[in-house]
Amino acid sequence: MPRRTDGEYLAFVRGRVTALRRAAYLLCGDSHGADDIVQETLTKLYSRWSRVSHVENLDAYVNTMLVRVFLDERRRGWWKVALLDWLPERATTPPPVEERSVVHTALMGLPPRQRAVVVLRYLCDQPVKEVAHILGCSEGTVKSQASNALDRLRLVFDELPDAVTVQDRR
Template identity: 65%
Template sequence: MPEPSDRDYLAYVHARVAGLRRTAFLLCGDTHQADDFVQETLTKLYARWPRIGRVDNVDAYVHTMLVRVFLDDRRRGWWRVRLLTGPPEPPPAEQSPEDRPVVRAALAKLPPRQQAVLVLRYLCDKPVREVAELLRCSEGTVKSQTAHGLTRLRALLGVPALEHAVSPSHGDRR
């Protein structure tokens, strides 16, 4: 296979940047930070682009890079200083249900891996297997992180826990 060129890189980026920005926004909840995550991911991708021909699934590879950039940022976040208390401009007018401020605020309170799992599973509609590959963990870990994350998210949002579904018994016919 011939070595991928800069033209190939630019074509790939132009085709995927909107999806990467959406995923990054869903992970962090801030458009500017999402742009930073995408930029860092694409910069790292450019450095590795000459060897990209060896990768079986480039999209999965890039999504893994993006999630790693997000998780790394959360780990090293203790030294960052926030100069603003809120966003300097109003949020975009069009918001889908997963972008609602209440859900975003609750997601932000979850540990980074639980947050990443929930965003990838439910907002990006990725299967367990693919999320496990992106996070470099087992499918069981994805499932347990999903369960713990949903439990914590429900508690933060004030949604009662779903016990067992109660259905009327067949003998109870009033």
């Protein structure tokens, strides 16, 4: 008998899909991509559900899985190739670039690993030690990546009047 039930899974997931989509969207910058990452993370979680009862901090566990899915997909993406010159369109197209915020665009301008550091450290409020664990690098690397990322973001943000910050808040 599973030590965690389907009912507990549903209760856990339904309360967190929004936050997981948010984190995935910050990482990959694309609604559909974010949903794919969350879908795969939750599928993995469910397939292990009966075995995770000893995990004390389930949220941290799931966040780690989510970031690993994102980075694995990016890494594997190098191998993943489609033949056609087009990609299937989804039912709804994303908003045009100009409707996206300056902050969003700046974040997406960071390379994937730097972006993961920024998202985990500043937007998911994970401590440096935890970020290092999730990303498989040293705490020093996390600090230097965060510092480099913020330097790059400052180049963009320093051009912004403070008012833009407010406009970005939708």
